[in-house]
Amino acid sequence: MWWFWNFRFIRNFYKIDHLEPNIPEQLIRRYCGENNILAFNIGKQGPEQKITVLGIDNVLNDEFFMKFAQTALSMSNVQNESTILEHLSHLDFVPKIMDHVSSAKFELLKTSILQGERCSNFKVSTQLLDILLQLSAQKITPIKNYQSEVDTCFAHGDFCPWNLMKSDGKIQVFDWELAGNYPIGYDLFTFIFQTSFLLQPRENINKIILKNKPEIDLYFRAMRINDWNPYLIAFAKLKYSLEVAKKDSDIYLNYNKLISYAEKV
Numbered sequence: 001m002w003w004f005w006n007f008r009f010i011r012n013f014y015k016i017d018h019l020e021p022n023i024p025e026q027l028i029r030r031y032c033g034e035n036n037i038l039a040f041n042i043g044k045q046g047p048e049q050k051i052t053v054l055g056i057d058n059v060l061n062d063e064f065f066m067k068f069a070q071t072a073l074s075m076s077n078v079q080n081e082s083t084i085l086e087h088l089s090h091l092d093f094v095p096k097i098m099d100h101v102s103s104a105k106f107e108l109l110k111t112s113i114l115q116g117e118r119c120s121n122f123k124v125s126t127q128l129l130d131i132l133l134q135l136s137a138q139k140i141t142p143i144k145n146y147q148s149e150v151d152t153c154f155a156h157g158d159f160c161p162w163n164l165m166k167s168d169g170k171i172q173v174f175d176w177e178l179a180g181n182y183p184i185g186y187d188l189f190t191f192i193f194q195t196s197f198l199l200q201p202r203e204n205i206n207k208i209i210l211k212n213k214p215e216i217d218l219y220f221r222a223m224r225i226n227d228w229n230p231y232l233i234a235f236a237k238l239k240y241s242l243e244v245a246k247k248d249s250d251i252y253l254n255y256n257k258l259i260s261y262a263e264k265v
Contacts, residue, residue, distance in 0.1 A: 023051060028068055031099055031108055033057060046248070047073040054113070064098055066110040077177035078107040080143040084179040085111065087140045093131060093172045114174050116167030122195050124188070124215040127171055132159070132187050133222055144180025150234045152181045153223075159187035160194050183234040188219050190239070197254040205261045233262045 023040055028051070032038060037056040043049045050069040057064065069078040082100045089096065095111040102108075136153040144157065156163070157178030165172045192212050196203050209216075220228040236258040243252035 024068075027106075028053065028066070028108070031101055031110065032064075032066060033059075047071055048077065050074040050078065063113045064110055065095070065113045066108065069107045070105065075107040076143060078109050080179065081176045082107075082109050084140065084142060084176045088138065088176075091134065093170065094176070095174055114165050114167070114172040116165040116172060119161040119164035119166055119171065122161050122199070124191060124212055128191070129188075129215060129219050129222075131171060131173065132219065135187065136184065136223065140181075142180040144178065146180065146182050146238060148183045148234045148238070150183050150230050151225075153184050155179065155182040155187040157182065157186070157190075158194075159190045161191070183231050183238065184223055184225065185216075185220065185228060185231040186235050186238070188216065189232060189235040192216075193236075193239075193254075193258060194251075197251050201251075201254060205258055229262060229265050233259065236262055 023042060025040075029036075029038070032053060032055050036058050039054045041052045043051060049071060050067050053066040053068065055064050055066065056062070067078050067081070069075045079102060082097065082102075085094060085097050088094045095114055097109070097111055099110040100108065132155075135155060138154040140154050142154070146152065156173060156176065157180055158175060159173070163173060163175045165174065192208065196208050216228060220226075220231070225231070236255050240252050240255040240259060243249060243255060
C-alpha cells in the first residue's frame with residue numbers, strides 16, 4: 001500500500017465522506033485527528049471483532065496504527081495489549097503507545113507503526129530465540145494467565161511469522177493482544193506448529209520436530225530444562241482447548257494429533 005500513503009491524488013479515489021453507522025468515525029477521529037488521513041478495516045465479525053485504523057498525521061507527517069474495540073472480548077484483548085506494551089516499552093522490538101482510552105463502552109489503543117517487511121522466513125533463528133528468551137525473563141502480571149502442570153513464563157501468545165517484521169536485519173514483534181503467562185516454550189512451539197499446521201497441514205509431526213529439534217534443545221537448555229516433552233504436551237493441550245473455543249477452524253485436530261504423539265514419546 002506504499003502508493004496509497006505517498007500519492008494524495010490516488011487516495012482521493014478511495015475517499016469516503018460518511019462512514020457512519022458502520023464505523024463510529026467521529027468518535028475515532030476525536031482521538032486520531034479530525035483532518036488526518038485514515039484507512040479503516042472493520043475486521044472479522046465475532047466476539048473478537050475490532051476496527052483497526054492506519055493513519056497519517058497531517059501535521060507531524062507520522063504514521064500510526066489504532067485498534068478500536070466494543071465487544072467484551074475484544075475490549076479485554078485491547079486492554080491487555082495496552083498493559084503489555086506499557087511494561088515492554090524498554091524493548092526495541094515492540095510498538096510504542098501513543099494513546100490509550102478506556103471506557104465502559106470501548107477500548108482504543110493508538111501505537112506507532114513498526115517499519116519493515118513481513119517475515120517470510122519460517123525457520124527458527126538464533127535471533128528469534130534471543131527474543132523469546134528476553135520475553136521469558138519479563139516479570140509482568142497480565143490479564144491472561146494460564147495455569148499449567150509445568151512451569152510458566154511470559155509469552156507473546158501468538159508468536160507466528162505473520163506477527164513479525166524485519167527491519168535492517170532486526171526482528172520486530174506486533175499484535176500483543178494474547179500476551180500473558182503460558183507454559184515455557186509456548187511461543188517457540190507456536191511458531192513451529194501453528195505455522196506448519198496452517199501452511200502445511202499434512203506435514204508429519206515427527207518430521208516437524210526433527211527439523212526443529214536443534215533449536216528446541218537450544219532454547220530449553222537456556223531455560224535450564226533437560227526434558228522438554230512435558231512442555232510440548234502442556235502446549236498442545238492448551239492450544240487444543242483454545243482452538244476448539246474459536247469454533248472457526250479445524251486446526252484443533254492437528255493439536256489433538258500432537259497431544260497423542262507427545263504422550264507416546
